[in-house]
Amino acid sequence: MRNWVVIALILVVVGLIGAFGTSRGDFSFGTEKIDQQQWMEGDGVSEIVVKSGSMDVTVIPSSDQKIKAKLSGRASRKYRDKLKLTLERNGDQLNVTLEDKVGFTIGLNFRSVDLTLELPQQMYRKLVVDTGSGDAELKQVQADRIELDMGSGDVSLQELTAQAMIVDIGSGDMHATAITANESVELKANSGDVTVDGLKSKQLTVRTGSGNIELNDVDAAIKGEAHSGDIDLALDALNRAVDLETGSGDVSIMTSEQPQNAHITYSSGSGDLDNDWDGVKKMTDEDGRDNLVFGSGSIPVHVHTGSGDLDVGAR
Structure with missing residues (x-):
């Protein structure tokens, strides 16, 4: 009876190793090259939905009017034969999916593929x-609404144009550069840093569970929340409403010129205010x-910290 128990445990452990091997990694031994390509004409396509499992995803401009998808990388032979890249059009919506028919198997099934x-x-x-x-990397894409939902991984957003944008990641760092959204931008990372370099919108909302928030050259009303991490704001001028809150972390508001008509309110459980500007009216309400x-x-401009300082001064 004990022998059967031992054998069963061995099979479970080996199966778990095989399942672990399906995640990304730089394995080449015993693997084969993957190079799948699909394309279709882009005329009439107005909605695009991309769903993938464990892989890097890059969305970039095409040099022509064709929509092109490429799956590249390496995987074990058994795994490679069960991966299928699919482009399926339904009216004006295009669905880009990766069919993964491996499931739970005994043995090692390594893969490292990119879309x-x-x-x-x-x-x-x-x-x-x-x-x-x-x-995930999105670069030079234009859409009325852009949504990115990730379990784990780093995100790079570059030169995106939208009416509204929502990005939500479980764990990983996020870096957004040169973003334009006429209505709103929402960025959320449960665990990871969020950095924005250049953004224009009516409203920017940034939330992190554990991670820092760094906002540079943002032209928008700003709401930032960091449960465990710092918030650093660097602007040319302080001329839009700001609402910042940290659980345990410092806040800095740095501007190229002295604020002209701002009213900064700061409350904290345990923290100090440091202001480097002259000619400002100071009071305690x-x-x-x-x-x-x-x-x-x-x-x-409202700032609240559970335990953290506020620093206001020149950029």
Whole structure:
């Protein structure tokens, strides 16, 4: 009886190793090259939905009017034969999927594959990218609505144009550069840093569970929340509403010029306010909050930290 138990345990362990081997890794021994390519004409396509498992995903502009998808990398022979890249059109919606028919197997099934999607340069109605684990890069894409949902992996967003944008990752760092969204941008990382370099929108909302938030050259009303991490804001001028909150982390607000008409309100469980600007009206209100009033004070800036300092000064 004990022998059967031992054999069963061995099979379970080997199976788990095989399942683990399906995740990304730089394995080449016993693997074979994967190179699958699909394409179709982009005329009439206004919505694109990408769903993939564990792989890096890159979405970039196409040099022509064709939509091109490429799956490349390496995998064990058994795994390679069960991977299939599919482009399926339903009306004006294009679905880009990867069929993975491996499931739970006994043995080692390594794979390391990447998906690259090239899109004709036009304004789409919607772009949705839904991945399990792996890095994602979106570059020079235009859509009324852009949605990115990831389990784990780093995200790079470059030169995107939209009406609204929502990015939600479980664990991983996020870097957004040169973003334009007429209505709103929402960036969320449960575990990881979020960095924005250049963004224009009506409203920017950034939330992290454990990670820092760094916002540079943002032209938008800003709401930032970091449960465990710092928030650093660097702007040319403080002329839009700001609402920042940290659980345990410091906040800095640095501007190229002294704020003209901002009213900064700071409250903290345990933290200090450091202001480097001259000619500002300082006071403590009836709720014990520190106040800095520049000019008319018409631009509201609210900062709250559980345990963290606020630093205000020159960039």
